[in-house]
Each structure stands twice: as C-alpha cells, then as structure tokens.
Amino acid sequence: MKKVLLASTALILSAGFAAAEVTVAGDGRMGIIDKDDAAGLSFTSRIRISFAASGETDGGLTFGGSVRVDNYENDQATNGTEGNVFVSGAFGKLSMGDVSGAAEAAVGDLSGVGLTGLDDHNELAYLLNDGGANRSAARYEYSMNDFTAYLSFDNPKGDNEGYGVAVKYAPSNYSVSLGYENVSNGGPSVDHIILGGSAVFGGATVKAVYGRADGGIYNDDDQYGLSLDYVFGATTVTAFGINQFDDETDYGIGARYDLGGGAALVGGVVRDNRPGATDATKYDFGMSMTF
Amino acid sequence: MKKVLLASTALILSAGFAAAEVTVAGDGRMGIIDKDDAAGLSFTSRIRISFAASGETDGGLTFGGSVRVDNYENDQATNGTEGNVFVSGAFGKLSMGDVSGAAEAAVGDLSGVGLTGLDDHNELAYLLNDGGANRSAARYEYSMNDFTAYLSFDNPKGDNEGYGVAVKYAPSNYSVSLGYENVSNGGPSVDHIILGGSAVFGGATVKAVYGRADGGIYNDDDQYGLSLDYVFGATTVTAFGINQFDDETDYGIGARYDLGGGAALVGGVVRDNRPGATDATKYDFGMSMTF
Amino acid sequence: MKKVLLASTALILSAGFAAAEVTVAGDGRMGIIDKDDAAGLSFTSRIRISFAASGETDGGLTFGGSVRVDNYENDQATNGTEGNVFVSGAFGKLSMGDVSGAAEAAVGDLSGVGLTGLDDHNELAYLLNDGGANRSAARYEYSMNDFTAYLSFDNPKGDNEGYGVAVKYAPSNYSVSLGYENVSNGGPSVDHIILGGSAVFGGATVKAVYGRADGGIYNDDDQYGLSLDYVFGATTVTAFGINQFDDETDYGIGARYDLGGGAALVGGVVRDNRPGATDATKYDFGMSMTF
Numbered sequence: 001m002k003k004v005l006l007a008s009t010a011l012i013l014s015a016g017f018a019a020a021e022v023t024v025a026g027d028g029r030m031g032i033i034d035k036d037d038a039a040g041l042s043f044t045s046r047i048r049i050s051f052a053a054s055g056e057t058d059g060g061l062t063f064g065g066s067v068r069v070d071n072y073e074n075d076q077a078t079n080g081t082e083g084n085v086f087v088s089g090a091f092g093k094l095s096m097g098d099v100s101g102a103a104e105a106a107v108g109d110l111s112g113v114g115l116t117g118l119d120d121h122n123e124l125a126y127l128l129n130d131g132g133a134n135r136s137a138a139r140y141e142y143s144m145n146d147f148t149a150y151l152s153f154d155n156p157k158g159d160n161e162g163y164g165v166a167v168k169y170a171p172s173n174y175s176v177s178l179g180y181e182n183v184s185n186g187g188p189s190v191d192h193i194i195l196g197g198s199a200v201f202g203g204a205t206v207k208a209v210y211g212r213a214d215g216g217i218y219n220d221d222d223q224y225g226l227s228l229d230y231v232f233g234a235t236t237v238t239a240f241g242i243n244q245f246d247d248e249t250d251y252g253i254g255a256r257y258d259l260g261g262g263a264a265l266v267g268g269v270v271r272d273n274r275p276g277a278t279d280a281t282k283y284d285f286g287m288s289m290t291f
Numbered sequence: 292m293k294k295v296l297l298a299s300t301a302l303i304l305s306a307g308f309a310a311a312e313v314t315v316a317g318d319g320r321m322g323i324i325d326k327d328d329a330a331g332l333s334f335t336s337r338i339r340i341s342f343a344a345s346g347e348t349d350g351g352l353t354f355g356g357s358v359r360v361d362n363y364e365n366d367q368a369t370n371g372t373e374g375n376v377f378v379s380g381a382f383g384k385l386s387m388g389d390v391s392g393a394a395e396a397a398v399g400d401l402s403g404v405g406l407t408g409l410d411d412h413n414e415l416a417y418l419l420n421d422g423g424a425n426r427s428a429a430r431y432e433y434s435m436n437d438f439t440a441y442l443s444f445d446n447p448k449g450d451n452e453g454y455g456v457a458v459k460y461a462p463s464n465y466s467v468s469l470g471y472e473n474v475s476n477g478g479p480s481v482d483h484i485i486l487g488g489s490a491v492f493g494g495a496t497v498k499a500v501y502g503r504a505d506g507g508i509y510n511d512d513d514q515y516g517l518s519l520d521y522v523f524g525a526t527t528v529t530a531f532g533i534n535q536f537d538d539e540t541d542y543g544i545g546a547r548y549d550l551g552g553g554a555a556l557v558g559g560v561v562r563d564n565r566p567g568a569t570d571a572t573k574y575d576f577g578m579s580m581t582f
Numbered sequence: 583m584k585k586v587l588l589a590s591t592a593l594i595l596s597a598g599f600a601a602a603e604v605t606v607a608g609d610g611r612m613g614i615i616d617k618d619d620a621a622g623l624s625f626t627s628r629i630r631i632s633f634a635a636s637g638e639t640d641g642g643l644t645f646g647g648s649v650r651v652d653n654y655e656n657d658q659a660t661n662g663t664e665g666n667v668f669v670s671g672a673f674g675k676l677s678m679g680d681v682s683g684a685a686e687a688a689v690g691d692l693s694g695v696g697l698t699g700l701d702d703h704n705e706l707a708y709l710l711n712d713g714g715a716n717r718s719a720a721r722y723e724y725s726m727n728d729f730t731a732y733l734s735f736d737n738p739k740g741d742n743e744g745y746g747v748a749v750k751y752a753p754s755n756y757s758v759s760l761g762y763e764n765v766s767n768g769g770p771s772v773d774h775i776i777l778g779g780s781a782v783f784g785g786a787t788v789k790a791v792y793g794r795a796d797g798g799i800y801n802d803d804d805q806y807g808l809s810l811d812y813v814f815g816a817t818t819v820t821a822f823g824i825n826q827f828d829d830e831t832d833y834g835i836g837a838r839y840d841l842g843g844g845a846a847l848v849g850g851v852v853r854d855n856r857p858g859a860t861d862a863t864k865y866d867f868g869m870s871m872t873f
Contacts, residue, residue, distance in 0.1 A: 020553045020582045022315045022340065024604045026635045028647040028667040030678040030718075042739035043718040045662035045678035047647035049604065049633045051340045053317045053582035058551030063580050065319040065338035069360060069651060070660045078361045080336035085319040087554075087578055096321040096336035136321075136336040157333035260640030262602045263669075287669055289645050291602045291635035311844045311873045313606045313631065342631045344608045344873035349842030354871050356610040356629035360651060369652045371627035376610040378845075378869055387612040387627035427612075427627040448624035 020055035029266075031115045031286015036272075044116055044284065061089040065097070080136030092142035099139045101128025102150035102164035103179025107196035110207055110227035110240045113254025114268025115286040121250040121270055122240045124209055124223055127183045127192045128154055128164050134185075146171045150179070159186030174199040190215035203231040213245060221245045234258040238268075249273050262290040311346035320557075322406045322577015327563075335407055335575065352380040356388070371427030383433035390430045392419025393441035393455035394470025398487035401498055401518035401531045404545025405559030406577045412541040412561055413531045415500055415514055418474045418483050419445055419455050425476075437462045441470070450477030465490040481506040494522040504536060512536045525549040529559075540564050553581040602637035611848075613697045613868015618854075626698055626866065643671040647679070662718030662737075674724035681721045683710025684732035685761025688748035689778035692789055692809035692822045695836025696850030697868045703832040703852055704822045706791055706805055709765045709774050710736055710746050716767075728753045732761070741768030756781040772797040785813040795827060803827045816840040820850075831855050844872040 028047040034040060054064030067083030076082040084097030099105075104126040112122035129137045129152075139152035147169055154162035166179030177196045182189060194211035210224040225242030239253040254268025267285035274280070319338040325331060345355030358374030367373040375388030390396075395417040403413035420428045420443075430443035438460055445453035457470030468487045473480060485502035501515040516533030530544040545559025558576035565571070610629040616622060636646030649665030658664040666679030681687075686708040694704035711719045711734075721734035729751055736744035748761030759778045764771060776793035792806040807824030821835040836850025849867035856862070 022317055022582050024315070024606070024633075026604055026633065026647075028635065028645075030667045030669070030676075039739040043662070043678055043720055043735075043737045045667050045718040046660045047635065047649045047665045047667050047679070048660055049635070049649065049651075051315075051317065053319065053338065053340075053580075055553045055580065055582060057554045061550065061554070063319075063552075063554050063578065064582070065317075065580070067338045067340065069340075070654045072361045072363065072654065078337045078339055080334070083338045085321045085336050085338050085580065087321070094321075096334055097338070136334040138334050153334075155334045157330040259643065261645075262637045263639045263643070263645050287645065289635075289637065289647070289667065291604050291637055291646070313608055313873050315606070342606075342608065344610065344629065344631070344871075346844045346871065346873060348845045352841065352845070354610075354843075354845050354869065355873070356608075356871070358629050358631065360631075363652045363654065369628045369630055371625070374629045376612045376627050376629050376871065378612070385612075387625055388629070427625040429625050444625075446625045448621040 022053045025050050026291040028289040033284035035282045036280035063087040081132035094140050096136050096138045099137050102152040102166040103181045105150050106166035106168040106177040106179045107194050110225050111229050111238045113238050113252040115266045115284045118270040118282045127181045128162050188216045205229045264288050313344045316341050317582040319580040324575035326573045327571035354378040372423035385431050387427050387429045390428050393443040393457040394472045396441050397457035397459040397468040397470045398485050401516050402520050402529045404529050404543040406557045406575045409561040409573045418472045419453050479507045496520040555579050604635045607632050608873040610871040615866035617864045618862035645669040663714035676722050678718050678720045681719050684734040684746035684748040685763045687732050688750040688759040688761045689776050692807050693811050693820045695820050695834040697848045697866045700852040700864045709763045710744050770798045787811040846870050
C-alpha cells in the first residue's frame with residue numbers, strides 16, 4: 001500500500017509529461033543537547049517533510065513555491081506568512097511569502113554550528129521580514145554575469161513600511177555584498193546598512209560581516225562577525241565569533257562528518273555571553289539526515 | 292536527495308501495480324489585494340499541498356479520500372471535520388466528512404472573481420454542513436443518464452438534525468437543478484428550497500439561482516443571483532450579481548488569462564453593499580498557480 | 583496537474599538512484615459509532631496521510647524516520663514529541679522521538695476491535711513515553727536469531743527519569759516476552775514488570791498478558807488480559823477481555839471482513855465497565871481503508 005517517490009535521476013529517464021510537478025524531501029536529526037538551562041542534558045530529535053512545486057507557462061516563465069509541512073501549523077502557509085511562491089523568467093525572479101529581505105538575501109548569516117543550530121547565534125539581525133505581520137513579503141532579484149541585484153518590500157498593509165536594496169558580486173572564489181534596509185512601521189524610521197565578504201582559500205572559506213543600524217531602538221549600533229569553514233575529506237570544521245547589536249559577544253565551534261547518502265555526524269559548542277546575566281555554554285551532538 | 296512525483300500521464304505508461312495510490316497536487320497564488328479596510332493595499336500569497344488517495348476492492352468498489360495539508364490544523368482531518376472519504380460502485384457514491392449537502396452539491400454557487408475570491412460573495416447560503424459541528428456529514432449520489440439524485444445528512448450526533456435531497460438534470464449544453472434542505476439542531480425547524488439553472492451559448496455560460504428559506508432566523512426570505520462566464524481564446528471574463536437573504540446586494544467582475552502549464556493572471560473587483568454600513572469596493576490581481 | 587506516486591513494486595523495476603527516499607501512504611475510515619454518551623449514534627470518518635523517509639550511508643548504515651501529517655499539529659513532529667527517527671546497522675537499531683518504551687515494544691497490547699478502536703480498551707498501561715513531556719524518548723533494539731533485546735530511556739531533561747529493559751523470544755508459532763520499566767520523574771519510584779505470550783493454532787492466535795506495578799499511585803496492583811484472533815477466509819473475528827490496574831474490567835468483540843485492495847468492513851462492540859460509575863456499551867461499524 002506504500003507509495004515510493006522516485007528520485008529525480010530516475011525521473012529524467014522517463015518520457016515527457018506535464019511541466020508542473022511537486023517534489024517531496026525531508027530532513028531529520030537525532031542526538032543530545034545541553035543548553036546550560038534547567039532542562040540539562042536532553043535527547044533531541046525531529047523529522048520534517050517539505051514540498052517544492054514548480055511549473056512552466058507556455059511562454060517559458062517558471063513558477064512555483066515551497067513549504068514545509070510543519071509550517072502549516074495555524075494555517076500560516078495559506079496566508080503567506082510561511083512558505084513562498086515565485087515566478088521567474090528573463091526579467092528576473094519575483095518571490096512572495098516568507099522571503100528574506102534584500103539585505104539578508106545578499107549578505108546572509110555566518111556559518112553556524114551544531115546538530116540543532118544551538119539557538120542560531122551565528123545569525124545577523126535584519127530589519128525586514130521580522131515576524132509574520134510583515135508578510136507576505138516580496139523580493140525581486142536580477143542576475144547578470146557575476147552580479148545580482150535585490151529589491152524587497154515588506155507587506156505594505158496597514159502601517160507597515162519596509163524596503164531593502166542590495167547587490168552581490170560573486171565570481172568563482174570570493175564574494176562581496178552590500179545591503180541597505182529601512183523600516184518605519186508607523187513608528188520611527190530605522191536604517192540598517194550591512195556589508196559582507198567571503199573568500200575561499202583551498203579547503204577554507206572565510207566570511208566576514210559588518211552592519212550598522214540607527215533609529216528606533218538603535219543608536220548608531222553595530223553588529224559584526226567572522227566565520228570559518230574548513231573542509232578536509234569528509235570532515236568540515238566550523239567556527240564563528242559574533243558581536244550583536246546589544247554588544248552580546250558569542251562564539252561557536254563545531255564539526256560535521258559526512259557519512260554519505262544524506263547522513264552526517266554533527267556536533268557543536270556555543271558560548272552565549274549575556275551582558276548582565278549568567279553566561280551559558282551550549283552543546284549538542286548527533287546524526288543529521290536529509291531525504 | 293529530492294524526490295519528484297511523476298505526472299499521471301507517465302504513470303499510465305508504467306507496468307501494473309497495486310491499485311491503491313496517493314496523488315499529490317497543489318496550488319499557489321501571488322499578487323496584491325485591497326479590501327477597502329484598514330489593511331489597505333497589501334501583498335497576498337499562499338501555497339497549499341493536497342492529497343487524494345484511492346483504491347479498488349477485489350469486488351470492483353472504488354474507495355478513497357482527499358485532504359489538504361492545511362486542513363490538518365487542529366487535527367480536523369482526523370475527526371472528519373475537514374477532508375473526506377468515499378466509496379463508490381454500481382450502487383452510486385457515498386461520501387463522508389466535510390462534504391457539502393445535497394442542495395449545495397446539485398445547485399452550487401455562482402461563478403466568482405478575483406485571485407483570492409474576494410471573500411466569496413458569489414456563494415449562496417446553504418443550511419447543511421454549516422460548520423464543523425455538523426460533520427462528519429454524509430452524502431449519497433446516484434447518476435443515471437443525465438440525471439443525478441442526491442441525499443445527504445449532517446452528523447446526527449447530539450441534537451443535530453439536518454438532511455437534504457436534490458436532483459440535477461444535466462444534458463450537454465444546459466442544466467437544471469432543484470434542492471431542498473431542512474435543519475432543526477435542537478431548535479426551530481428551518482426549510483430551504485433552491486432552484487438553479489445554467490446554459491452554454493457558444494463561449495458564454497449563464498447561471499441563475501433562486502432560493503427561499505423559512506423558519507428560525509428566516510421569514511420567507513429569498514436569495515437569488517446570476518453569473519456569466521465568457522471565454523475568448525485564453526481569456527475568461529466573469530461577472531456576477533447576487534441578492535443575499537438579508538437583502539445585501541453584491542456585484543463582481545473579473546478576468547482570467549491562462550498562461551498555460553497551470554498558471555494564469557487573475558484579477559477581480561467586487562462591490563460589497565452592506566445595508567446600514569459603509570459599502571466596500573474590493574479588488575485583487577496576481578498570478579494563480581496549480582501544480 | 584496531479585501527480586501520482588508509483589507503487590513500490592514499480593519502483594523496483596526502475597534503474598538505480600540515490601538511496602534516500604520518501605514513501606507516502608495513508609489510511610481512512612467511514613462509518614457509524616455510538617459510545618453510549620450524549621452524542622449518541624454519530625457518523626465517523628477520517629483520512630490521514632503519512633510519510634516514511636529512509637536512506638543509507640556509504641558505510642551501510644540505514645537511517646530514516648516517519649511521521650503522520652496530523653502529528654505536525656502544534657509543531658510536535660519537529661520537537662520530537664511525535665514522529666520518530668532511527669539509525670540501524672549491525673549494532674542494532676536506535677530510534678528516537680515518539681517511540682514506545684522497551685516493555686511496550688516487546689510485550690505490546692491485546693488485539694483491539696472496531697472501526698475506530700472504541701477508545702482502545704485493549705491497550706495495557708505502560709510507564710514509559712507517557713505523554714509528550716517524556717519525549718524525545720530513545721529505544722535501542724538488538725536481534726539475534728529468535729531473540730530481541732530492548733533498552734529504552736525517556737528524555738532525561740529536567741527531573742525526568744525513566745528506563746526500561748525487555749526481551750522477546752519469537753520463533754515461528756509462538757512468542758514469549760518479558761519487560762521491566764521504572765520511572766521516577768522527580769517523585770516516587772514506580773516499577774512495572776510485565777509478561778506476555780502469544781501462540782498460533784491454525785487460524786487462531788491467542789495472546790495473554792500479565793503486569794504488576796508498585797510505587798506512586800500503584801500498590802502492588804496488577805493488570806491482565808487475553809485476546810483471540812480467528813481468521814477464516816477473508817474474515818477475522820477478534821475478542822478480548824482485560825482487567826485494568828484500577829480493577830476496571832472491559833470486554834470487546836468484533837470482526838473484520840477484508841474486501842481486498844486495502845479496504846475492509848470492520849465493526850466491534852466494547853463493554854466498558856467503570857467501577858462506581860454507569861457502564862457503557864460502545865459499538866461502531868464501517869469501512870476502513872489503507873492507501
């Protein structure tokens with residue numbers, strides 16, 4: 001009674017069929033975690049299933065969307081606060097839904113560590129798409145040679161006002177990216193400018209990011225950080241350090257050993273420094289899976 | 292790691308296999324909407340994934356069911372308030388779950404407009420299956436030549452009492468349908484009789500509906516409306532006018548341009564007239580997608 | 583636009599592809615139920631979709647997981663309280679998530695009756711994995727010849743302490759199983775020892791279980807029961823009798839007629855005896871479906 005989805009390599013062998021299709025994938029993990037809190041050493045596991053749909057119009061435009069099953073909780077996928085849809089063609093690509101803003105799409109985050117991400121201290125702060133009230137957000141991208149330009153808007157409903165612009169230059173071995181974003185959701189205007197760069201040296205990839213925000217809760221505050229990924233054989237070692245807008249400074253180090261077939265052993269340690277509170281050392285370890 | 296679901300055309304080419312199968316489909320949309328309310332002009336987007344399962348018994352009965360992933364919210368699909376199951380054979384078809392009543396199945400709604408449906412003012416009011424408390428509802432259908440007969444019951448649990456009967460005569464170019472329904476969920480008995488007709492003239496399809504209800508909140512009130520769909524090439528223009536039971540009179544006009552492959556450009560305008568309140572003009576526009 | 587998932591038999595015919603895969607299956611039911619309560623005679627229906635994912639590492643370990651769509655409610659699948667993941671190899675099999683404890687995995691429940699299970703009075707009480715707070719639980723199994731050994735732990739986070747050990751000996755026509763479990767979630771230590779046995783005599787399968795618990799709410803209490811499944815042709819008749827820890831004694835009898843293709847007619851009656859309260863006789867009948 002069970003149905004098995006063919007892998008895409010098998011699909012290519014089959015005869016022609018309608019362009020529209022739905023792909024199913026998933027990910028899982030199992031392991032242990034300790035976040036230096038009352039829970040102490042704990043088991044951690046999960047499994048997630050995701051869908052990606054796509055089609056092609058008679059005129060050659062590509063359209064589609066993607067969503068994870070767990071994002072259907074509270075019906076979020078169906079009002080555009082989770083999941084996203086897109087249409088793309090020679091004019092570029094337009095996405096809508098839970099899409100990151102222009103600056104985040106161009107500059108992104110530092111490399112993270114651990115089986116679970118350990119609360120994602122490697123992530124930078126961005127102003128756009130900050131919570132479901134700003135969605136469906138929209139982002140437009142256009143690539144030419146090694147340049148990509150980004151333009152994005154939060155959902156303009158009610159008092160919402162947020163937009164971003166960014167560019168990225170990414171030839172083969174390095175990349176430079178610059179983003180600007182501004183929000184004023186019925187309150188003070190907040191600006192954020194952020195610059196990122198990455199470079200590959202043999203098995204090593206270095207990424208550095210610097211951002212500065214002003215207005216609202218920010219007073220010319222800055223955030224910056226550096227991450228390093230080093231690959232040797234099936235092993236990737238990752239380390240990062242970050243200074244958040246509130247001067248919280250966190251560090252992380254971790255490793256990933258690829259077992260093949262979509263499985264890996266992954267572990268990490270993060271030092272979470274909290275100004276005015278007790279610091280925490282978080283770690284996890286286990287097997288990650290992709291299907 | 293991604294799995295691709297083959298289109299049904301490819302399936303037919305493959306060798307025999309167990310009868311039971313699950314099909315996966317989806318739909319999406321992206322665009323703008325303004326409902327003449329505090330939200331004002333807003334982005335709108337969503338993506339939905341749906342499943343349809345079916346099988347065949349050794350004796351030749353067909354059985355199955357369908358459900359959308361977003362209807363699993365609050366576990367509704369698993370207590371029958373969303374999704375439905377069916378069994379069919381020479382005796383007809385019996386469905387259970389979130390199934391429309393006999394009158395609604397036979398007479399249906401007017402054609403609607405817009406990317407999002409713009410609050411579905413084109414829909415008639417029906418007594419049966421009015422909220423999850425009346426589900427699992429059950430409906431039986433039997434077709435012979437151009438006639439289809441319908442019989443339905445709301446879930447009889449507790450004080451629930453609701454049933455409907457309907458017939459539809461649908462030869463090639465026109466249809467006539469008549470439905471009756473009665474509910475008395477522990478309160479006063481409410482009757483509703485509704486008559487519908489549709490006809491195709493070349494590229495034009497006209498549909499008209501008239502319903503009359505009495506008892507409970509109704510006092511020999513009536514609802515009626517007319518819709519027109521006109522197809523020329525890849526374009527369909529749709530217009531409707533409706534008078535609700537409470538004498539609210541709404542109008543809508545919209546168009547759909549088929550891009551092929553499951554995508555279309557769709558837009559509409561609806562005039563929502565509210566007795567004793569400020570009227571609203573709602574519109575939307577964007578791309579709809581089916582996968 | 584619909585995609586059809588190929589049955590696994592068709593898959594085997596296709597050429598080699600990446601090991602990781604996701605299988606989709608489902609189940610449904612439609613019928614009537616009366617639980618001798620205020621709801622009275624009611625319709626019952628549901629449809630569920632489930633996923634099973636698996637892959638293989640380069641070193642030959644198998645990994646994977648499974649989850650039902652309805653278990654994504656409240657995001658439970660993604661924090662390990664529903665669904666599970668596993669890794670297996672020559673060392674045995676390690677599972678994590680919503681996995682039953684060692685004793686439950688080895689000894690299990692009596693055979694149940696009815697389309698809906700009629701509140702599952704055939705189930706024994708087990709201490710481990712008793713509610714989401716104890717998950718992700720972990721279980722390890724190792725099989726050699728006809729012996730299987732089980733070891734399991736509830737999630738050790740916070741005050742949680744629960745573990746179980748069990749063995750099962752299952753040659754072709756009978757099985758004997760013995761399990762022990764202990765929990766002390768920050769409170770008194772509770773012990774449970776449980777013994778089960780089953781035997782096949784032609785078309786008849788008999789299963790008997792005896793358990794004894796002490797500590798906490800238990801004072802050397804016992805639970806025990808017997809179930810019988812008898813298969814003749816397409817029909818299976820099932821009966822069970824059980825004495826719960828609180829001396830509630832319940833009985834059930836039911837039948838299942840296999841229609842082929844994954845469908846069956848199923849019905850059952852359960853006598854729910856409640857010490858100090860009015861007894862209830864529950865019954866249901868309808869069609870069950872697997873896809």
